[in-house]
Amino acid sequence: MTLWHETKGDGHDLVLVHGWGLHGDVWEPVLADLQQRFRVTRVDLPGHGRSREVPVGEGLSEWADEVLAVAPARAIWLGWSLGGMVAMRAALDAPERVDRLLAVATTPRFVTDADWPHAMAPDTLARFAGELRNDFRATVQQFLTLQLRGDPQARPLLRTLREAVFRHGEPHHEVLENGLSILGKVDLREELSRLGQPVRVISGRLDRLTHPEAGRALADALPRGDYHCLPRTAHAPFLSDPEHFLELTHDFAQAG
Template identity: 30%
Template sequence: MTATVSFRIDTPAGSREVSAVHQRHGSGEPVVLLHGIGHHLQAWEPVTGILAAERDVIAVDLPGFGASPALPDGVPYDLPTVAQALGRLCETLGLHRPHVVGNSLGGLLALELGRQGLARTVTALSPAGFWTEGERRFAFGTLRAMRQAALAMPLPVVQRAARTAVGRAALTSTIYARPTRRPAAAVVAETLALRDCTGFEPTLAAGRDALFVHDVPDVPVTVAWGSRDRLLLRRQGVRAKRVIPGARLIRLPGCGHVPMNDDPALVARVILDATR
C-alpha cells in the first residue's frame, strides 16, 4: 500500500527532482492527508480506515519526513517550495483539486494549497502560522526539546518506555491529550521518525517567518482545534477565524495537538463533514 513517486519542482537553481512516499486506501472523492513536523503519515492511522469507507485517502510523508527523502541540497523547506512540491505530487497522482486535510505544519500547507486554488476544500487541525512571536518561540523550543530527547534515547530505552502507560505519556504527552491510547509500536515508530527526519531543522529555520495572513475566500475551510492542545494554544484558532472569516471554527473537546489519536471518531466525522 506504500508507494514512492518522483516529480520535478522549480527552484532558484533550476528544475530539481523530488520524491515522496504515500499510502492510498479506499475509494470516492480524493482526500490528501498531511502530517506535522517531525511526524509521519502513520499519524493518520487512527482515522484512515474510517475515512477510506467513503473517500479515496492519500496519506503523504512530507519531504524530509517519514520515509520521504530530503529535498535536494540547496532547496529550501519554506512554505512556497513545499506547497509547490505537494501540488506537483497531486498532479503526478492524477489528483485534480483534492480535498486537503492537514495537522500542524500540514494544516498550514493545506491552507496554502487552498489559497493557491489547488484544493477543493481545506480542513486544518491546529494549523501552524497563527501564533504570536512568543507562542512561536514556545512551540519551537518544545519541539526542539522533543527532538533532542528522541536523539538521546537508544532504541531499547524507547521500546521499554513505550511498553508502559507512564512511558508512553513521557514520550508523547506534549502532542496527545490521551497518550496511553497510542499503541506501543506506534509510539516507538513516531519517536524514531522524530529522531531520524532530515527535514526537521530546515523546516524550523524556514518557519521562523511563517505566518498565514491571507483569506481563502473561494474554498470551504474548516479549522479545528483541540481543547487540550499544549503546543499551539487554542486561542490561535480565534486568530485563524479572523484571518479567514468564512472558515468554520470547531472545538475538539478533550483533544491535544495531534487529535486523530485522542478522538478518532470525532476527527473523522469533522473531516467527512468538511469534505462533503
C-alpha cells in the same frame, strides 16, 4: 524524485498532510474509515518517513509544491499541525487544486508576537532547535510529549507516536531543524482573506502547542471558515477522539 505517497479508497479525493517529525502512518487509526468514504492520498513530507531522500527546500512554499506534485488535480486537503500550514500554503498558491480544506490543530503563526498571544514563545521554539542538535532523540520525544500534554489518553497515544516516528528510520536532523525554522518564520495572517475555499478549523481544547484560541482566530479571519473545538483532546484530535473527528470530517466533505 517525488514524495512517497499512497492512494487508496473510493469517493472524493482527500489529501492527508502530517505534522513535524512524523509521516503518513500517523493517520492509521482513522485511515480505514476515511478510505471507505474517500479516495485518500497520504504523503510523507520532504525528508520524513519514506521521503527521506527528497530535497527539503528552505520554506513552506517548497514543501507545498512537493505535495501538489503528487496530489490529485483537485481534492479536499486535510492538514495537521505543520501539515495544516502546508495545506493552507497550497490552497493559497494553487486554489484551483484545493476544493476545501480541513485545518487540524494548526495556526497561521506558530510563535507569539505583539498582537498574536495564543502561540509558543519564540525563545521556547529556539530552545527546541538548540536541543535538537545536542540530543536528537530526546528532543523529538519531548516534542511528542508536549503535543499530548493534558490529553486524558496521553500515555497510550504517546506510545503510538513514539513507535511511529522512527518506523521508517530517523528523520534527517536538518529536516527537523528546517521544520522548526518554518514554524518560527511563517506568518500567513495577511493572506488569509485570499483563502476563499470553505475551511473547517478543528482544535483540541487541551492543546498546548497550537492554542485553541489560535484556531478560533484563524477561522474568524477566513472568508468561509468555521470552527470546532473538541473538548477532551489536545494536539492530536484524530487520535484522541476519532469518532467526533471523523463526524466533523464527513459532515464538512458532504456540505454543499
